[in-house]
Amino acid sequence: GAGVSQSPRYKVAKRGQDVALRCDPISGHVSLFWYQQALGQGPEFLTYFQNEAQLDKSGLPSDRFFAERPEGSVSTLKIQRTQQEDSAVYLCASSLTRIERGNSAEQFFGPGTRLTVL
Amino acid sequence: AQSVTQLDSQVPVFEEAPVELRCNYSSSVSVYLFWYVQYPNQGLQLLLKYLSGSTLVESINGFEAEFNKSQTSFHLRKPSVHISDTAEYFCAVRSIQGAQKLVFGQGTRLTINP
Numbered sequence: 001g002a003g004v005s006q007s008p009r010y011k012v013a014k015r016g017q018d019v020a021l022r023c024d025p026i027s028g029h030v031s032l033f034w035y036q037q038a039l040g041q042g043p044e045f046l047t048y049f050q051n052e053a054q055l056d057k058s059g060l061p062s063d064r065f066f067a068e069r070p071e072g073s074v075s076t077l078k079i080q081r082t083q084q085e086d087s088a089v090y091l092c093a094s095s096l097t098r099i100e101r102g103n104s105a106e107q108f109f110g111p112g113t114r115l116t117v118l
Numbered sequence: 119a120q121s122v123t124q125l126d127s128q129v130p131v132f133e134e135a136p137v138e139l140r141c142n143y144s145s146s147v148s149v150y151l152f153w154y155v156q157y158p159n160q161g162l163q164l165l166l167k168y169l170s171g172s173t174l175v176e177s178i179n180g181f182e183a184e185f186n187k188s189q190t191s192f193h194l195r196k197p198s199v200h201i202s203d204t205a206e207y208f209c210a211v212r213s214i215q216g217a218q219k220l221v222f223g224q225g226t227r228l229t230i231n232p
Contacts, residue, residue, distance in 0.1 A: 004161070033219065042122075042208050042222030043162070056219065091162065107220060109154075109162040 002026075004110035006092050012116045013082045021077045021113045025094030032075050033107060034067055035091040043091055049075060082117045089114050120145040120211050124223035131199055132231050139194040139226045141183075141209030149211040151192040152220065153183055156206040165207070168192065179203075204230045 005024045013019050025032050031050055035043035036059075045059040051072035060067070064082075069075040079086055093107040125140040143149065153165040166177040173185040183194045192209060209223040 031218070035220075040127075040224070042124075042210075042224045043220070045219035045221070048218055059219070093162075106164055106167070108164075111159070111161045 004092055004094055004108050006090075006110040006113050008113060009111065010114050010116075012118065014118055015083060016081050018078065018080045019082055019115065021079075021090050021115070023075045023077070023092030023094075023110060025073065025075070025092070026096075026108055027073075029094035029096050029108075030072075031095040031097070031107075032069060033093040033095075034075070034077050035093065036061075037089040037091055037112070039088070046077070046090075079115075082115075084117050087115055087117045120147075120149060120213065120221045122209050122211055122221055122223035124207075124209055124226050126226050127224065128227045128229065130229045130231060133201055134198050136197050137195065137199050137203075137228065139207050139209075139228065141192045141194065141223060143190050143192065143209070143211050145190075145211060145213070147216070148214045150214055151183075151185060152210040152212070153177075153181070153192070153194050154208045154210060154222075156208065156225075158205070162208065165194075199228070199230050201230050201232065203228060 007022045033048050034046040037043040047067045048056040049069045064080045066078045089112040091112045092110045095107045121144045123142045131137045151168040154162040155165045156162050166175045168175050168185045176182045181196045206225045206227050208225045210220045212220050
């Protein structure tokens with residue numbers, strides 16, 4: 001009955017390092033979202049999965065960002081060659097059903113991973 | 119495309135006073151509207167949502183929000199706040215068709231003083 005979990009909760013990386021952030025959605029949730037929340041800002045959409053299919057990656061800021069969900073459950077957000085501007089909290093959310101017209105399908109958020117790039 | 123503007127970045131109020139957190143949105147299509155709350159060191163939690171029907175929606179902890187289509191607003195109100203309401207509040211919208219992503223405002227930090 002656990003909620004969305006994310007690991008690690010905190011990550012410090014040196015500029016240029018690669019990082020991998022993990023999201024465990026609520027069991028059975030079909031849809032999974034990644035958001036980026038910079039300090040003092042609201043979350044901004046990065047990418048969306050329906051099961052294992054990545055249906056929308058329009059929010060990924062550069063080709064250094066890559067997300068996957070190979071078995072339709074756990075998802076990993078990878079950032080290559082991290083830059084200081086990548087410092088932010090990365091939020092994962094999941095929802096039970098496919099999000100379609102007329103179905104708001106509440107998104108449940110994890111606690112986030114705070115990434116600091118030095 | 120949608121955008122959300124939260125007009126106040128910080129709102130300090132005294133305990134038991136009323137509060138209003140303002141939210142305006144812009145969208146070329148119909149949207150669903152949400153308020154999320156983020157307590158310190160916790161994830162975002164849904165506070166309330168407007169999908170259709172009555173324009174006044176309420177949460178279980180005394181907050182309410184009213185959808186005003188003509189003014190494209192969805193302000194959040196509470197008649198009497200408590201210390202435990204101290205948190206960051208985010209207004210968000212989602213297109214009812216097409217893109218599934220939530221579009222958030224910048225957030226309003228509500229601070230309750232005793």
